[in-house]
Amino acid sequence: MIKSLSTFILLLTLTTTAFSQEGRSIRGKVIEQTTGAPLPGTTITVKGTSQGTTADQQGEYAIRVNPGQILVFSFISYEAQEMTVTENTKTLDVALKEDLKQLSEVVVTGALGIKRAAREFGGGAQVVSNESLNQGKTVNPLFGLTSKVAGLRINMYDSKVDPQIQITMRGSRSLNRAKNAPIYVVDGVPVPEITRLNPNDIENITVLKGANAAALYGSEGVNGALMITTKSGTRGRGTVKFSNTTTFSQVFLLPPAQTQFGQGVNGVYDPTQAESWGPAFDGSMKDFGPVLPGGSRHKLLYAAPSRDNRLDLFETGVNLQNDVSFSGGDEKTTYFFSVQDVAIKGIIPEDKSHRTGARFNGTRKFGKLNTSYNVNYVYFKKNTTPDGPWITAYQLPANFDFNSMKDWRNPTSFASPSYFFTDLQKNPYHQIDNIRDLNEQQTVNGKVELDYQVTPWFSAMYRVGLFSTTTQTRSTTGKFEAAGRRNVNGSVSDGSNNFRRLNGDLILNFNKTFGKFSTRLILGQNFRSDYTKTATISSSNLLLPDLFNPGTRIGELTGSSGITEYRSLAGYGEFTGGYNNYLFLTLTGRNEWVSVLSKENRSYFYPGVSASFVFNEAIDALKNSRVLSFGKVFASWNKTGNVTLDPYSLNNPYSQTNGFPFGNLVGFTPGARYPNPNIQPEFVTSYEAGVQLSFLNNRLNFEGSYVFSDSKGQIFNATTSRATGYSSAVVNAGRLTNNIVELSLNGDVIRRNGLKWNVGFNYTHINNEVKELYEGLQSFNIFRQSYANIGQQYPSLQVSDYQRDPQGRVIINPTTGEPLVATDPVHLGTMVPPYQMGISTVLQFKGFSLGAQFDWRMGGWLYSEIVPRMYTAGTDPRTAEFDRQPFIFPNSVIQNADGTFTPNTTVLSKGDKAFWTKQGEIQINTAAKSDYFKLRELSISYALPAALLSKQKVVREASIGFVGTNLFIIRHKDNQYGDPEYLYNSTDGYLSFRQVPPYRTYGFNVNLTF
Amino acid sequence: MKKIIQLVLVAALTVSFSSCSEFLEVNNNPNAPVSENLSLSAKLPAALVSTVNQETGQLNQIGAFWAGYWGTTSEGVNLFVDLKSYNGPAIRHQRDGIPVWENGYTNLLYYQLIKEQAQTEGALVYAGIAKIMQGWHFTRLVDLYNNLPFDDALQGTLHPTPRYEDGKTVYEKSINLISAGIEDLKNAPAGVGPGADDVLFKGNKTLWIKFGNTLKLRALIHQSAAGDPAYITAEIQKIQAEGSGFLGVGENAFVQPGYLNTASKLNPFWENYYRTVQGASTGNHQDLRPTVFALEQYKRRNDPRLATLYVSVGTDYKGVLFGNPNAEAQYNRASTSAFKGPQENGNRPAALFKTATQPSVLMGSFESLFLQAEAAQRGWITGSAKTFYEQGIQESFKYMEVAASEFAAYNAQPAVNFDQATNKIEAIITQKWLALNSLSSIEAWSDYRRLGIPAIPNSLDAPAPTARPLRLMYPESERQTNNAEASKQGSDDMIKDKVWWNR
Missing domain, CATH: 1.25.40.390 (Serine Threonine Protein Phosphatase 5, Tetratricopeptide repeat)
Known part of the structure; x- marks a missing residue:
C-alpha cells in the first residue's frame, strides 16, 4: 500500500513556479504600537502578488516594490496594516496595533494537524503557548500543562530523576484506570508518549478536549487529544537561541515520625533491633549493633534529635538544562534545529539521569508541493537505585545516624553489612551503592509529509510517521557474602525493549466556497502498526561480587522474551459547512478495524456532529457592541468507539513457574485472568455545549462548557472473587456517566503604560457516576481500596473500619480492650478530586515579568500505605500518643447485653506493638481528604532593555529569571502522609510505601538570542 | 486531475480493504501456549507441585506456629508478628497478608x-x-x-x-x-x-x-x-x-518433580527454612526455633527424633516461647536449638532437611497410620489401633532418620506404650503431633482445635490469655x-x- 502511495506522490510532483522580483528596494522597521518593541517575524507582502518577506529580529525588513503597490504588514494577533508605496518612499516604518479581537479567534490545530480558526470549532479547545508551557522550566512537557487547562488533570507521581506523569482529560471514561489518557499527536502523527520531548521545541499545544475533535484520530482520541506543534523556522535572518536553566530540588512533606522512643522490644532497649519499640530516649550513650570484630561496640547517643535525621538520606537534587536552537528560512525553505541537554542529579544519592536530544524540522516548497520533515532523536540514560533506601529509612529509629553509615565497604566498620546494627533492615547506603538499575533509551521520532495543492480547492497529503524507542536495561545487585539475612546474592538482569510504531495517513482535502457558503471535505485513510519486542536474560546467583554477567553465574540461566503486535486500519471523513463565516456545521465519521479483537468484532464505525455559531456577527444589534467583542455558542454530539484491549487478550496464556521445567518434565499453569474471546468495542456517547465570550475589546474573556458523556459496554479487567478461579476477568460491561462543567475566565486587570497584569482562572467540576456494572453487581473492586460502586463516583475509596455504635463511637472488646473490626468496609468518597481549579497571574512591567500558577483541587480522598508500616515499626507519632501505656481508646464504647452502648471508662487497650500493628490494618486510620492548594510554579524574569544591547551586535535579546515549583502547599489537616498530587504508579488517590517523598525546586535561568 | 483523484481513491480503498484482513491477522499469541496447545501431561505436574508448595510453605508455617512447634529467637522477635498476635486483619490483607x-x-x-x-x-x-x-x-x-x-x-x-x-x-x-x-x-x-x-x-x-x-x-x-x-x-x-x-x-504421598540444586529449582522447604542456593543459612533457619513445649514433649519420652530434628546447645536442647514479646538473651539465636540439616549432622540427612533435592511431603504414611489408629480406636474401622499407632511411630522414625532399632526401647516406655496409655486417643494424637512436626503442621493444628491435644501453651502475644486462633x-x-x-x-x-x- 505504501508503495502505491509513493508512486502517487511522485506523480504529484509536477511543476514549480518561478518567482520574479523587480522594482525598488524599500527598508523599514515594524514595531509594536504600545511598547515600541520590534515585531520580528512580521510578514510583509505585496498586495495582489505572491511577493513577500518577513521582518528580522530587530523588526527590520527590506523588500523590492513598484510605486503604487500596496504593502500588507501582518502579524498574528495584530491588526494587519496596509501602506501604499509612493515614488518617494524609501523607508517605511510601521507600528502594528494589537488586534484584541483576534485573540479570541486563535488558530487551533485541529484533527490531522490541520489548522483552523477556533470559530468553526464545535468543541472545547485551548491553546497553551510555548511561554506558558515553559514557565516552570519543566523537563517533561506534560508537567508544564498542569493546572493550566480546564478539564485536564496532570499528576507527577515520583520525584526521582525521571518523573512520571498521570494525565486525564475530563475525568474517567473508562473503568480501566490505565486507559484514560489523551492521545498525543506531534506534528500530525500520533505517538505513544511525549515524555522525552524537549518542551522548548514546542511552539504550542492545542488541547482538544472533546471526543469530537479527536474523532478523526481514532479510538484513542476518545479521551481528547494533545496536538503538539513543534517549532519551525521563519523566513528571514537566522536566529540562534541559547538558554540555561539550573534548578535545585529539595525533598519535603515527609510523613511525620515520633521522636520519643528509640529502638528496642516491648519497652526494653535492644542494640540489634531496628523497630522503635524501646524505652523513651534518655540522652545516654548506648550500645548500637552487634559486637565488632575487634571486640568493641559502637555507641550511639540515645536521644531525640533536634532535626529529622531522615533528611540526611536525601541530597539536594540538581537539574541542569541547556538548550541551543537555530532557525531560519527563505521563501522556499525553513529550518529549525535544536539541541537540548538535561542532566539531573537526584535527591537520592547517586541517582542521576541524562538526556540529550536533537531535533531538525524543515520545510521546502516545490511549486505546488509542500514538503515537511521532522526528525527528533533523544538519548536518555538513567542510573538509579530501587525503592529500598527510603523504605528502610522511615522504619529506622529517630536517632539513627545516616551520615555515619557510608563506610560500609570497611569490613570491620559498624556500617558493614556484616555488622549493621540489625539484620532485618539493610544499611541504606549499602542498598544505594549495591543495587543499581541502569536504563538507556534511544527515541527516534520523525515524519515526512507531502502536501500537493492539486487545484486551489483540492489538496492531497500523505504523511508517514515513525516513533521508535530502544531501551536497554541492566539491574545489578553486588554479591556480599555474610551469614543468614546479611548475605546478599549477586544478580544481574539484562533487558531490552524495542518499540516501533509506523503510522500513515492519506488525506484528501477539498475546500470550496459558494457565495456565502463555504464547504470543506476531508477524506482519509490510516494504518498503524505497533511492534514491541522484549527480552531479558538474567541470573540470580553470580560467582563474583563485581563482575555482572550471566556468564559468571552459578546454576541455570533464566530469561524470557516476548513479541507484541498491534495493528489497525481506518477510513474516515469530515465535512464542514459554513455560512457567512459565522455558522458552521461539521460531520465526522470513522470506521476502524483493529487486530486485537476477533474477526467478527473488529470492525466498528463511529459518527459525530458539531456546530458553532458566532452570534455577535450574525445579530445586527451586537455587531458593533462596545461591550461584547466576540460571542460564540457551540454544541456537539459524538459516539466514539474504543478498544482498550491489549493484544492476545482473547485467550488465557499458560506459562511455566515454580521451577518448571525440571529437566524434561514440563509443567504449565494458566494465567489468573479470565479471558473473553467475544470482547467487543466499547462506545462513549458525549454531548457538549458551550459558550465563548469576550468583552471590552477582548480585555475579558470567558469560556464555559458543559459536557455529558456516557460510556457503555466498557472493556475492563474486572477484579473478581478468587473463588471464580481467577483474580480478574476481561469483561464488556459497566456504564459510567460524566457530568462536567468547565469554566475559564481570563482578563487584563491592568493594561496601561507598559504595565500589564493578567489574571486567569479555570474551574472544572467532574461529577461522574457508575450506572451499571456487569452481571447485576453493585460494587466492583478496581485496585486495592478503590472501587466502582453503582450510584457513586468513580473510583471510590472504600476501607475497613471499626465496629461503631449509632453515634459513631468505636466498640471495643470488653476483655481485651481491642477495638472490634467491622465486617463491611465503609465508603468514604471519590479518589479523584471532583473540583479542580487553576489560577494564573502574570504581571509585566517593561522588561520585568512575574508569573505564578496556583493549583487547587478539592473533594477527593486518598489512602496511604506508608502508615501501617510505620505503625509496625513504631515510628508513627500515633504509636507514642499514649506513651506506650495501656490507655482508654478515645471515644470508645462497650456493648451491653441488651444491645445498648456504654461509654468506655475502664477497659484499657494495650498500647504495645501488637496493638498498634493491628490499628495499622484498620484502613480508615490511613485515609484522608486529598484537598490541596499549592503554588505550582513561580517565575520572575527580566529582559535586558534593547538600549543596553544595542551597543553590541552579537546578542540581540537577553533575559534572566528565577523559577520555582511547589513552593508552598496547603493540605487537608488530616493528611499527614504526603503530597496528594503525588500518586503511586498512575493510581488514583493512592500513596505507596515505596514512594520517595516529593520535592520542591527552585533555580534560575538565562536566555540569550543571537 | 479528476482522474488522478479517482485513481487514488480507488487504489487506496482497494489496497486497504483487500489486504485488510491479512494485515490484521497478528493476534495469535507468539509468546505463550494456550490450553489447546497443551496435553494433560503438561499440566498435571505443575498443579501437583503448586499444591505441595502451598502445603509445605504457607500452610505448614501457619500450622507450625499455632500447633505449638515453632517460635522465634529474640533477634527475630519482630518476625511473624501477625501469626504470633493472631492479627486476623493483617493475615487477610490483600498484599501483605497470607x-x-x-x-x-x-x-x-x-x-x-x-x-x-x-x-x-x-x-x-x-x-x-x-x-x-x-x-x-x-x-x-x-x-x-x-x-x-x-x-x-x-x-x-x-x-x-x-x-x-x-x-x-x-x-x-x-x-x-x-x-x-x-x-x-x-x-x-x-x-x-x-x-x-x-x-x-x-x-x-x-x-x-x-x-x-x-x-x-x-x-x-x-x-x-x-x-x-x-x-x-x-x-x-x-x-x-x-x-x-x-x-x-x-x-x-511425596512429590518429586526432579528438584535440582540450582536457583529456583530446589526443594522449596529446604530453600525457605534451611539453606539458600548458595548454601547460606536462610533467615528462617536463623530465627525459627522449636518451642520449649515441643522440646519437652520429645525429652519427656527420651525421643530419639530430638537428635535428628534439632541442633543441641551444649549438651541440651533449648527452645523458645511462642509469641514472646520480649527479646530475652536466653532465647537468642546462639542460645537455642536450630533445625538440624546435613551441615550440622556430619553431612548425613537429618529429620527434616536431608538434601536440597529431597521430595516434598504432601502426606506421610505416618499421618495415614495415625488417622487409621484413631478410626480404629473409635471403632469406625476394623484393625488394631495399637498396630496402626506403632506403625505410625515407626514410619515417623524412618522419615526422621532414626534407626529402626531404636523403636523397641522407645515403645517400651510408659509414656509411649499404647497398652499403658489411659487415654488412647490422647496417646494417638500426641504421637501424631510428634510425627507431623514441621511436616504437616496444619493437620496438627486442626487436631488441637478439635481435641485440645496436646496441651499447647498459648502465644505470649495473644490478645487475651484464652484467645486462640x-x-x-x-x-x-x-x-x-x-x-x-x-x-x-x-x-x-x-x-x-x-x-x-x-x-
Whole structure:
C-alpha cells in the first residue's frame, strides 16, 4: 500500500513556479504600537502578488516594490496594516496595533494537524503557548500543562530523576484506570508518549478536549487529544537561541515520625533491633549493633534529635538544562534545529539521569508541493537505585545516624553489612551503592509529509510517521557474602525493549466556497502498526561480587522474551459547512478495524456532529457592541468507539513457574485472568455545549462548557472473587456517566503604560457516576481500596473500619480492650478530586515579568500505605500518643447485653506493638481528604532593555529569571502522609510505601538570542 | 486531475480493504501456549507441585506456629508478628497478608481445567486425580474458612460472585467428589494414564485410590466431634465397600518433580527454612526455633527424633516461647536449638532437611497410620489401633532418620506404650503431633482445635490469655469482590468463630 502511495506522490510532483522580483528596494522597521518593541517575524507582502518577506529580529525588513503597490504588514494577533508605496518612499516604518479581537479567534490545530480558526470549532479547545508551557522550566512537557487547562488533570507521581506523569482529560471514561489518557499527536502523527520531548521545541499545544475533535484520530482520541506543534523556522535572518536553566530540588512533606522512643522490644532497649519499640530516649550513650570484630561496640547517643535525621538520606537534587536552537528560512525553505541537554542529579544519592536530544524540522516548497520533515532523536540514560533506601529509612529509629553509615565497604566498620546494627533492615547506603538499575533509551521520532495543492480547492497529503524507542536495561545487585539475612546474592538482569510504531495517513482535502457558503471535505485513510519486542536474560546467583554477567553465574540461566503486535486500519471523513463565516456545521465519521479483537468484532464505525455559531456577527444589534467583542455558542454530539484491549487478550496464556521445567518434565499453569474471546468495542456517547465570550475589546474573556458523556459496554479487567478461579476477568460491561462543567475566565486587570497584569482562572467540576456494572453487581473492586460502586463516583475509596455504635463511637472488646473490626468496609468518597481549579497571574512591567500558577483541587480522598508500616515499626507519632501505656481508646464504647452502648471508662487497650500493628490494618486510620492548594510554579524574569544591547551586535535579546515549583502547599489537616498530587504508579488517590517523598525546586535561568 | 483523484481513491480503498484482513491477522499469541496447545501431561505436574508448595510453605508455617512447634529467637522477635498476635486483619490483607484462600482457589482452578479437559478427552485417570485433588483443597479451605463457594466456584464469569455453601455441605460434596475420582480411576482402562508426569504416584492408580480413601478418612476424623455419627458410619462403610484401603506402611504421598540444586529449582522447604542456593543459612533457619513445649514433649519420652530434628546447645536442647514479646538473651539465636540439616549432622540427612533435592511431603504414611489408629480406636474401622499407632511411630522414625532399632526401647516406655496409655486417643494424637512436626503442621493444628491435644501453651502475644486462633478471616480480596456473599456468613473473627466441625 505504501508503495502505491509513493508512486502517487511522485506523480504529484509536477511543476514549480518561478518567482520574479523587480522594482525598488524599500527598508523599514515594524514595531509594536504600545511598547515600541520590534515585531520580528512580521510578514510583509505585496498586495495582489505572491511577493513577500518577513521582518528580522530587530523588526527590520527590506523588500523590492513598484510605486503604487500596496504593502500588507501582518502579524498574528495584530491588526494587519496596509501602506501604499509612493515614488518617494524609501523607508517605511510601521507600528502594528494589537488586534484584541483576534485573540479570541486563535488558530487551533485541529484533527490531522490541520489548522483552523477556533470559530468553526464545535468543541472545547485551548491553546497553551510555548511561554506558558515553559514557565516552570519543566523537563517533561506534560508537567508544564498542569493546572493550566480546564478539564485536564496532570499528576507527577515520583520525584526521582525521571518523573512520571498521570494525565486525564475530563475525568474517567473508562473503568480501566490505565486507559484514560489523551492521545498525543506531534506534528500530525500520533505517538505513544511525549515524555522525552524537549518542551522548548514546542511552539504550542492545542488541547482538544472533546471526543469530537479527536474523532478523526481514532479510538484513542476518545479521551481528547494533545496536538503538539513543534517549532519551525521563519523566513528571514537566522536566529540562534541559547538558554540555561539550573534548578535545585529539595525533598519535603515527609510523613511525620515520633521522636520519643528509640529502638528496642516491648519497652526494653535492644542494640540489634531496628523497630522503635524501646524505652523513651534518655540522652545516654548506648550500645548500637552487634559486637565488632575487634571486640568493641559502637555507641550511639540515645536521644531525640533536634532535626529529622531522615533528611540526611536525601541530597539536594540538581537539574541542569541547556538548550541551543537555530532557525531560519527563505521563501522556499525553513529550518529549525535544536539541541537540548538535561542532566539531573537526584535527591537520592547517586541517582542521576541524562538526556540529550536533537531535533531538525524543515520545510521546502516545490511549486505546488509542500514538503515537511521532522526528525527528533533523544538519548536518555538513567542510573538509579530501587525503592529500598527510603523504605528502610522511615522504619529506622529517630536517632539513627545516616551520615555515619557510608563506610560500609570497611569490613570491620559498624556500617558493614556484616555488622549493621540489625539484620532485618539493610544499611541504606549499602542498598544505594549495591543495587543499581541502569536504563538507556534511544527515541527516534520523525515524519515526512507531502502536501500537493492539486487545484486551489483540492489538496492531497500523505504523511508517514515513525516513533521508535530502544531501551536497554541492566539491574545489578553486588554479591556480599555474610551469614543468614546479611548475605546478599549477586544478580544481574539484562533487558531490552524495542518499540516501533509506523503510522500513515492519506488525506484528501477539498475546500470550496459558494457565495456565502463555504464547504470543506476531508477524506482519509490510516494504518498503524505497533511492534514491541522484549527480552531479558538474567541470573540470580553470580560467582563474583563485581563482575555482572550471566556468564559468571552459578546454576541455570533464566530469561524470557516476548513479541507484541498491534495493528489497525481506518477510513474516515469530515465535512464542514459554513455560512457567512459565522455558522458552521461539521460531520465526522470513522470506521476502524483493529487486530486485537476477533474477526467478527473488529470492525466498528463511529459518527459525530458539531456546530458553532458566532452570534455577535450574525445579530445586527451586537455587531458593533462596545461591550461584547466576540460571542460564540457551540454544541456537539459524538459516539466514539474504543478498544482498550491489549493484544492476545482473547485467550488465557499458560506459562511455566515454580521451577518448571525440571529437566524434561514440563509443567504449565494458566494465567489468573479470565479471558473473553467475544470482547467487543466499547462506545462513549458525549454531548457538549458551550459558550465563548469576550468583552471590552477582548480585555475579558470567558469560556464555559458543559459536557455529558456516557460510556457503555466498557472493556475492563474486572477484579473478581478468587473463588471464580481467577483474580480478574476481561469483561464488556459497566456504564459510567460524566457530568462536567468547565469554566475559564481570563482578563487584563491592568493594561496601561507598559504595565500589564493578567489574571486567569479555570474551574472544572467532574461529577461522574457508575450506572451499571456487569452481571447485576453493585460494587466492583478496581485496585486495592478503590472501587466502582453503582450510584457513586468513580473510583471510590472504600476501607475497613471499626465496629461503631449509632453515634459513631468505636466498640471495643470488653476483655481485651481491642477495638472490634467491622465486617463491611465503609465508603468514604471519590479518589479523584471532583473540583479542580487553576489560577494564573502574570504581571509585566517593561522588561520585568512575574508569573505564578496556583493549583487547587478539592473533594477527593486518598489512602496511604506508608502508615501501617510505620505503625509496625513504631515510628508513627500515633504509636507514642499514649506513651506506650495501656490507655482508654478515645471515644470508645462497650456493648451491653441488651444491645445498648456504654461509654468506655475502664477497659484499657494495650498500647504495645501488637496493638498498634493491628490499628495499622484498620484502613480508615490511613485515609484522608486529598484537598490541596499549592503554588505550582513561580517565575520572575527580566529582559535586558534593547538600549543596553544595542551597543553590541552579537546578542540581540537577553533575559534572566528565577523559577520555582511547589513552593508552598496547603493540605487537608488530616493528611499527614504526603503530597496528594503525588500518586503511586498512575493510581488514583493512592500513596505507596515505596514512594520517595516529593520535592520542591527552585533555580534560575538565562536566555540569550543571537 | 479528476482522474488522478479517482485513481487514488480507488487504489487506496482497494489496497486497504483487500489486504485488510491479512494485515490484521497478528493476534495469535507468539509468546505463550494456550490450553489447546497443551496435553494433560503438561499440566498435571505443575498443579501437583503448586499444591505441595502451598502445603509445605504457607500452610505448614501457619500450622507450625499455632500447633505449638515453632517460635522465634529474640533477634527475630519482630518476625511473624501477625501469626504470633493472631492479627486476623493483617493475615487477610490483600498484599501483605497470607493468601491461603487465593492460592487454594488457584490450585482448585488448575485441577478444574485438567478435569474438564480430561472429561472431554475421556482421560479417566487424569479426571480422577483432578477430582481427588479438588477434594483435598476444598476440605483444606473449609478447615480454615468454614463456609465457602463450591458449586458456583471455578467458573469464571459464569458466576462472578460465587454463592457460599455451608462448611459441612462443602465437606460432604468434597467427599463425594473424591469418591467420584476414585470411581474414575477404577473405571480407567489399564495401561492408560500418566506416568512420569504424575509427580506424586507415578501413575500408580492403586496408590491414588488409597490416597483418596485416606483423604476421606481425614475429613471424617475432623468431624469426630461434630455430632453426626450416622453420616460418618455410612461414609466409612462406603470406603470399606470400595475395598482398596488407606495409605499404609511405606506408602507416602511425596512429590518429586526432579528438584535440582540450582536457583529456583530446589526443594522449596529446604530453600525457605534451611539453606539458600548458595548454601547460606536462610533467615528462617536463623530465627525459627522449636518451642520449649515441643522440646519437652520429645525429652519427656527420651525421643530419639530430638537428635535428628534439632541442633543441641551444649549438651541440651533449648527452645523458645511462642509469641514472646520480649527479646530475652536466653532465647537468642546462639542460645537455642536450630533445625538440624546435613551441615550440622556430619553431612548425613537429618529429620527434616536431608538434601536440597529431597521430595516434598504432601502426606506421610505416618499421618495415614495415625488417622487409621484413631478410626480404629473409635471403632469406625476394623484393625488394631495399637498396630496402626506403632506403625505410625515407626514410619515417623524412618522419615526422621532414626534407626529402626531404636523403636523397641522407645515403645517400651510408659509414656509411649499404647497398652499403658489411659487415654488412647490422647496417646494417638500426641504421637501424631510428634510425627507431623514441621511436616504437616496444619493437620496438627486442626487436631488441637478439635481435641485440645496436646496441651499447647498459648502465644505470649495473644490478645487475651484464652484467645486462640480458630480460623482465618475471609480475605480482603473476597471482601472487595464478593462481599455480599461473604457478609452473609456472619462474623469471621479469628479468635471467636469456629469452623463447623469444631463446634
